[in-house]
Amino acid sequence: xxxxxxxxxxxxxxxxxxxxxxxxxxxxxxxxxxxxxxxxxxxxxxxxxxxxxxxxxxxxxxxxxxxxxxxxxxxxxxxxxxxxxxxxxxxxxxxxxxxxxxxxxxxxxxxxxxxxxxxxxxxxxxxxxxxxxxxxxxxxxxxxxxxxxxxxxxxxxxxxxxxxxxxxxxxxxxxxxxxxxxxxxxxxxxxxxxxxxxxxxxxxxxxxxxxxxxxxxxxxxxxxxxxxxxxxxxxxxxxxxxxxxxxxxxxxxxxxxxxxxxxxxxxxxxxxxxxxxxxxxxxxxxxxxxxxxxxxxxxxxxxxxxxxxxxxxxxxxxxxxxxxxxxxxxxxxxxxxxxxxxxxxxxxxxxxxxxxxxxxxxxxxxxxxxxxxxxxxxxxxxxxxxxxxxxxxxxxxxxxxxxxxxxxxxxxxxxxxxxxxxxx
Amino acid sequence: xxxxxxxxxxxxxxxxxxxxxxxxxxxxxxxxxxxxxxxxxxxxxxxxxxxxxxxxxxxxxxxxxxxxxxxxxxxxxxxxxxxxxxxxxxxxxxxxxxxxxxxxxxxxxxxxxxxxxxxxxxxxxxxxxxxxxxxxxxxxxxxxxxxxxxxxxxxxxxxxxxxxxxxxxxxxxxxxxxxxxxxxxxxxxxxxxxxxxxxxxxxxxxxxxxxxxxxxxxxxxxxxxxxxxxxxxxxxxxxxxxxxxxxxxxxxxxxxxxxxxxxxxxxxxxxxxxxxxxxxxxxxxxxxxxxxxxxxxxxxxxxxxxxxxxxxxxxxxxxxxxxxxxxxxxxxxxxxxxxxxxxxxxxxxxxxxxxxxxxxxxxxxxxxxxxxxxxxxxxxxxxxxxxxxxxxxxxxxxxxxxxxxxxxxxxxxxxxxxxxxxxx
Numbered sequence: 086x087x088x089x090x091x092x093x094x095x096x097x098x099x100x101x102x103x104x105x106x107x108x109x110x111x112x113x114x115x116x117x118x119x120x121x122x123x124x125x126x127x128x129x130x131x132x133x134x135x136x137x138x139x140x141x142x143x144x145x146x147x148x149x150x151x152x153x154x155x156x157x158x159x160x161x162x163x164x165x166x167x168x169x170x171x172x173x174x175x176x177x178x179x180x181x182x183x184x185x186x187x188x189x190x191x192x193x194x195x196x197x198x199x200x201x202x203x204x205x206x207x208x209x210x211x212x213x214x215x216x217x218x219x220x221x222x223x224x225x226x227x228x229x230x231x232x233x234x235x236x237x238x239x240x241x242x243x244x245x246x247x248x249x250x251x252x253x254x255x256x257x258x259x260x261x262x263x264x265x266x267x268x269x270x271x272x273x274x275x276x277x278x279x280x281x282x283x284x285x286x287x288x289x290x291x292x293x294x295x296x297x298x299x300x301x302x303x304x305x306x307x308x309x310x311x312x313x314x315x316x317x318x319x320x321x322x323x324x325x326x327x328x329x330x331x332x333x334x335x336x337x338x339x340x341x342x343x344x345x346x347x348x349x350x351x352x353x354x355x356x357x358x359x360x361x362x363x364x365x366x367x368x369x370x371x372x373x374x375x376x377x378x379x380x381x382x383x384x385x386x387x388x389x390x391x392x393x394x395x396x397x398x399x400x401x402x403x404x405x406x407x408x409x410x411x412x413x414x415x416x417x418x419x420x421x422x423x424x425x426x427x428x429x430x431x432x433x434x435x436x437x438x439x440x441x442x443x444x445x446x447x448x449x450x451x452x453x454x455x456x457x458x459x460x461x462x463x464x465x466x467x468x469x470x471x472x473x474x475x476x477x478x479x480x481x482x483x484x485x486x487x488x489x490x491x492x493x494x495x496x497x498x499x500x501x502x503x504x505x506x507x508x509x
Numbered sequence: 510x511x512x513x514x515x516x517x518x519x520x521x522x523x524x525x526x527x528x529x530x531x532x533x534x535x536x537x538x539x540x541x542x543x544x545x546x547x548x549x550x551x552x553x554x555x556x557x558x559x560x561x562x563x564x565x566x567x568x569x570x571x572x573x574x575x576x577x578x579x580x581x582x583x584x585x586x587x588x589x590x591x592x593x594x595x596x597x598x599x600x601x602x603x604x605x606x607x608x609x610x611x612x613x614x615x616x617x618x619x620x621x622x623x624x625x626x627x628x629x630x631x632x633x634x635x636x637x638x639x640x641x642x643x644x645x646x647x648x649x650x651x652x653x654x655x656x657x658x659x660x661x662x663x664x665x666x667x668x669x670x671x672x673x674x675x676x677x678x679x680x681x682x683x684x685x686x687x688x689x690x691x692x693x694x695x696x697x698x699x700x701x702x703x704x705x706x707x708x709x710x711x712x713x714x715x716x717x718x719x720x721x722x723x724x725x726x727x728x729x730x731x732x733x734x735x736x737x738x739x740x741x742x743x744x745x746x747x748x749x750x751x752x753x754x755x756x757x758x759x760x761x762x763x764x765x766x767x768x769x770x771x772x773x774x775x776x777x778x779x780x781x782x783x784x785x786x787x788x789x790x791x792x793x794x795x796x797x798x799x800x801x802x803x804x805x806x807x808x809x810x811x812x813x814x815x816x817x818x819x820x821x822x823x824x825x826x827x828x829x830x831x832x833x834x835x836x837x838x839x840x841x842x843x844x845x846x847x848x849x850x851x852x853x854x855x856x857x858x859x860x861x862x863x864x865x866x867x868x869x870x871x872x873x874x875x876x877x878x879x880x881x882x883x884x885x886x887x888x889x890x891x892x893x894x895x896x897x898x899x900x901x902x903x904x905x906x907x908x909x910x911x912x913x914x915x916x917x918x919x920x921x922x923x924x925x926x927x928x929x930x931x932x933x
Contacts, residue, residue: 155874159881159888165830195874199893354821355888357830385875385889390817397778406589406781450579450619450917451809451892454925457583464583464779465809468875468893469623493874500878 086131086478087112093136094447095119096459097434098143098419104458109141111440114254114478119434134473140445140458143434144203144474145388146422148347149326149376152193152218152226153186153209156504157381166294166356166382174381177507183211185507188499190218190226195493196386197224198482201471203441206288206347206376206426208261212245216256222489223481225441227426229259229288232276233267239275246283255477257427261288261323265309266297277316280323287318291325294358298330310335319344324425326376327352328366329359336362336369345372345425348417350394351385352378363399364408374422375414389466392418396463411463444473510555510902511536517560518871519543520883521858522567522843528882533565535864538678538902543858558897564869564882567858568627568898569812570846572771573750573800576617576642576650577610577633580928581805590718590780590806598805601931607635609931612923614642614650619917620810621648622906625895627865630712630771630800630850632685636669640680646913647905649865651850653683653712656700657691663699670707679901681851685712685747689733690721701740704747711742715749718782722754734759743768748849750800751776752790753783760786760793769796769849772841774818775809776802787823788832798846799838813890816842820887835887868897 091108097119110118110130154174161173186209197205204225209215212228219226228249232242242260249258260283262268262276280287292298292309301309311334313319319338324345328335331346339346348361366373375395377386392414399409423432431439447455451465462470474482481488515532521543534542534554578598585597610633621629628649633639636652643650652673656666666684673682684707686692686700704711715733716722725733735758737743743762748769752759755770763770772785790797799819801810816838823833847856855863871879875889886894898906905912 156878157880158878159884162881162884162888163831163834169830192874192877199874351817351821354825355830357824357828357832359828360825380889383889384885385891387875387889387891390814390891393775393814397775400781401778401784404781404783406593406779407587408781410587448918448921450616450623450921451811453616453921454580454582454928456581456928457586460583460586461808464586465804465807465811467809467811467814468891494872497872497874497877504878504880 087129089125089130089133090136090141091122091133092138093141094138094458095434096140096142098416099433099435104140109434111475111478114440116434116436116438116440119436136444137448139447139472140462141434141442142445143419143432144441144443144476145201145418146374146426146428147197147202147205147376147386147388148374148422148425149349149378150193150205150207150386151209151379152190152205152207152215153181154379154381155189155192156185156500156507158384160381160504160508162384166358167296169356169382178210180507181210183214185503186211187214187218188496188503190215191222191489191491191496192500193380193386194218194222194224194489195487195496198474198487199468199471200386200388201443201474202386202388203443203474203476204423204426204428204431212249212258216249216252219256220253223255223476223479225255225428225431225476227257227259227428229261231261231263233263234269234272235267239272239279243279259288259427260285264290264297265301265312273316273318277318280318280321284321286321286323288323289325291328292330292335293327293353295330308332308335310338314338314342327358327361329353329361331362336365336371339371340369345374345421347374347376347425348395349376349378350398351391352382354394354398355384356382360398360402363395364403367409367413372421372424373417374425375418387468388418389468392463411460414463415459440475440478442475443471446470446472511553513549513554513557514560514565515546515557516562517565518562518882519858520564520566522840523857523859528564533858535899535902538864540858540860540862540864543860560868561872563871563896565858565866566869567843567856568865568867568900569625569842570798570850570852571621571626571629571800571810571812572798572846572849573773573802574617574629574631574810575633575803576629576631576639577605577613578803578805579613579616580609580924580931582808584805584928584932586808590782591720593780593806602634604931605634607638609927610635611638611642612920612927614639615646615913615915615920616924617804617810618642618646618648618913619911619920622898622911623892623895624810624812625867625898626810626812627867627898627900628847628850628852628855636673636682640673640676643680644677647679647900647903649679649852649900651681651683651852653685655685655687657687658693658696659691663696663703667703683712683851684709688714688721689725689736697740701742704742704745708745710745710747712747713749715752716754716759717751717777719754732756732759734762738762738766751782751785753777753785755786760789760795763795764793769798769845771798771800771849772819773800773802774822775815776806778818778822779808780806784822784826787819788827791833791837796845796848797841798849799842811892812842813892816887835884838887839883864899864902866899867895870894870896
């Protein structure tokens, strides 16, 4: 399958490369050309797409989410994190089947596609069904284990790690755990041993709330980050989701260990968890990526909302309108996410890289005039501007239509049936 | 013109009325029926619209904006308010013609329609050209004077007030001024006298930044609100835009004077101005409406972003995830805005009210499942969900198409030409 995108504005997201007018070709799952307008006589394409001056750029990487939580969107709002989790979410999840997980992840895929997301870093209940969702829909899922003291066992985690990596270019599996506060010390030690055995990075929810952080200090005399580091958990890098209540020492540990912060400002805002110190992370040279968190705590899977919140909350909390410039945020949402997720071949638009890309429609009032197109995307962009989403060389969403092998109405109906059953 | 919307979910926004399934009829500019499914034999409609289970609700009221600033979107970002205003915006505005103002307001209208906005409370440079924009496009503009010590005169203000009210049901004009810090005392006294003469409410930017508030205290020994109140400016109500740095005494004054706060969280976030104390306003019984502010400081005109920020920032700043529930926010964005703008006939869906309404598409992944539709709109809603916007009984936007008497591409081109000329 060879596709030619012509008459485009191209934002490769390669360091400091300015947006330029040109074209891009894909061949199967790879980008085969990016550059100026090119003579295509002699080339045969399966499809030629006139981009009408719209932007092609790398797809967004949603670097922290719980896709299967779509069922609980707007089901338990306006509650603090611990009450929301213990009283509402955990009891419902206990009733959720693998098939439910598959269906609810498909619903999330639809929403990712409308938001220009081409890969997700997903932590949820049934990794086998989620891997199937990735392969069936065509979305790229990098799964991460959410193991905790309620399950599964370390043996299951190891089995999943070995079995679910490599089954498909759309599906991979990283070592991780739910959070310090849902694991006991021996389990954390076991997880660290696995990371050492396979020389792998580790990922987890880290310092999301003030309560979590203080409680860890009370129990261990260490912050969650200090505890994890003392257990050797960051020997091969990795990072944390949320990282709201980070001390200067925690930041130093992340810097020294080459760890990445995945910030989730929508969720942290709605659950009143706090504002992550993004400017401090940048000053220290700690890479930051962006995730939506799950749709029950956000409640949407919208990278545009997240991007505005990353820069906006940094400006608010530092009282400095120049903090965390929009262009840095665009890099977090694309390149940094790809690196964090181990998708080094899906970070920028370049010959030989994965064809994971989106088209941003500039023929919309919120994108006009064209003073600064990249800043328009961050500061005034919205899902309405995503006119095409291509993952692994396949167009999964175009002009409002979905091509994921299922009628969206069927997926909506199933999600409504599932929540009805779970909430009984 | 008689239109029948059937097979709808209806959110009237009348106090405590739950969403119900039914239909709605319009006749010219008015709603002629709202209720259960109705036998329509014998009725003749010009058009019958199958809503397919989607939501009909009152249009959003954007209760503070500067429409003509679309030219400067993404033109001067990442700057604090005073530098942004004095070094970038004022010099460009000095070169702006009335015709520019007309064109740039038309660009804003396109964006309002995509966001389900059916009326705007607009403060900008050339009220005659803006009134023409309202009448030509069909959007409802409630203009408010932005008089300050650089112009125009009190005589011009009075003339505009008398001349521009009543020219069209789409155009009205309120007394107001730019801000305390851009007016000297004698001008403020003159404005207060006009408000008394015509028994009218007064509107202005109020306590947007900490600097502005402290500087006023230094000059007058009073906060901006105390100063305005001491001049009798709130004798007939009105209110303030932004109201970020409000003392408890300021809140008390607003409560006693029946004034409304129009909050602008997107702008306050991006310019690092601060977080308005929304929960305190609600506790005190001060009504709150919502505005986007202008597209140069936000940078979009998106009521969905604003709604999420209103509840989210309230939750963050009070450290209480239950603060300012989403349903209250929906009321602010519709009913409270209408009341603040003097549009008492455009607040809710009810027989005899203005046909200013929108359709929210539930057949989108971010609206599924249907656990709580009203909360879905606030917490996960997005411009992509606005499938129809009707103002004064006329459909101006439907399924991505615009019906405002001009090709959007012409408007985009003119906006680009204008910014090119202004920025020389």
